[in-house]
Amino acid sequence: MTKTITIATRESNLAMWQTKYVAALIEQHTPYQTQLLPMTTEGDQRLEVSLNKIGGKGLFLKELEQSMQAEESDIAVHSMKDVPADLPEGFTVCAVFPRADPADAFVSNQYKQLSDLPQGAVVGTSSLRRQSQLLALRPDLDVQPLRGNVNSRLAKLDDGQYDAIILAAAGLQRLGFDDRIASRLMAPDWLPAVSQGAIGIECLSSRTDLIQALSVLNDENTWLAVQAERALNAGLNGSCSVAIGAFAECVDDEVSIQAAVFSPDGEQTLAAHTQNSDPVAAGKAVANTLLAAGAQAILDLAEETG
Known part of the structure; x- marks a missing residue:
């Protein structure tokens, strides 16, 4: 008798794309069949308030985790950038998939790149990390909040509410909006969110049966990079109420990670980089370097003004 895995997922177009992608790989590479359990999370419902004011990105996970605890679902699929550095007790990440484009995308109907924007241009993002980097590079910009799913954010741009918006390149590509990317904002000059582009x-x-069965799906290089970035985030007590950017990749037999913390106004930036064969050690080392250089004061400032 074929066993079925029930997958809890958010209902947005992007979340459903990601979950269907994972479901297809599960059915292709394991003995399991799949069925989806779409859910609306608090983070999806409260679009009028920035995430850092209502509890952070963990609000995208809570209902999905509760469904697993209630045995309504077996697993949940997430964008790893939405997964807090410290998971609730009793939960684990059992597989990650090959990382897609980790870059942020500059999206505009009039301008090709950030430097083309006129003084005072309105740029939409509700990410403090993106806001901070925008203001660090272009303090003259008017950065305004922008929440909602990918389609609604693009619609607001098309309605003329913004001169440009910043989105994750991977999300646009997964939904077939590659042509909306005017240019890509890339490391080392611009750092993405921790684990951006990874699912x-x-x-x-306690589900050792699933952990063992799904381990065949894990992409080792992505997992090494994600571990390093999450260790950095944990070392800095990172959340969406502070501005932290990071990017790790495998270089030969080591993990190379670069990271930075930014003040909300973009006026203060601290950056660090290291390489190590142990991804967790690499992430912790970069966190410690940043803290030794005074990162805590910048992080505290972001918390106070968030």
Whole structure:
């Protein structure tokens, strides 16, 4: 008898794309069949308030985790950038998939790149990390909040509410909006969110059957990079109420990670880089370097003004 895995997922177009992608790989590479359990999370419902004011990106996970605890679902699929550095007790990430484009995308109907924007141009983002980097590079810009799914954000741009918006390149590409990317904002000059572009599976730590079965899907290089970036984030007590950018990649037999913390106004930036064969050690080392250079004061400022 074929076993079925029930996958909890957010209902947005992007979340459904990601979950269907994962479901297809599960059915292709494991003995399991799949069925989806679409859900609306608090983070999806409260679009009028910035995430850092209502509890952070963990609001995208809470209902999905509750469904696993209630045995309504077996696993949940997430954008790893939405997964907090510290998972609730009893949960684990059991697989990540090959990382897509980790860059942020500059999206505009009139301008090709950030430097082309006129003074005072209105740029939309509700990410403090993106806001900080925008203001660090262009303090003259008018950065305004922008929440909602990818389609609604693009619609607001097309309605003329913004001169440009910043989105994750991977999300646009997955939904077939490659042509909306005017240019890509890339490391080392611009750092993405921790684990941006990576998709992961979360399950209960007690589900050793699933952890073993789904381990065949894990992409080792992506997992090494994600571990380094998440270790950095944990070392800095990172959340969406502070501005932290990071990018790790495998270089030969080591993990190379670069990271930075930014003040909300973009006036203060601290950056660090290291390489190590142990991804967690690499992430912790960069966090410690940043803290030794005074990162805590910048992080505290972001918390106070968030």
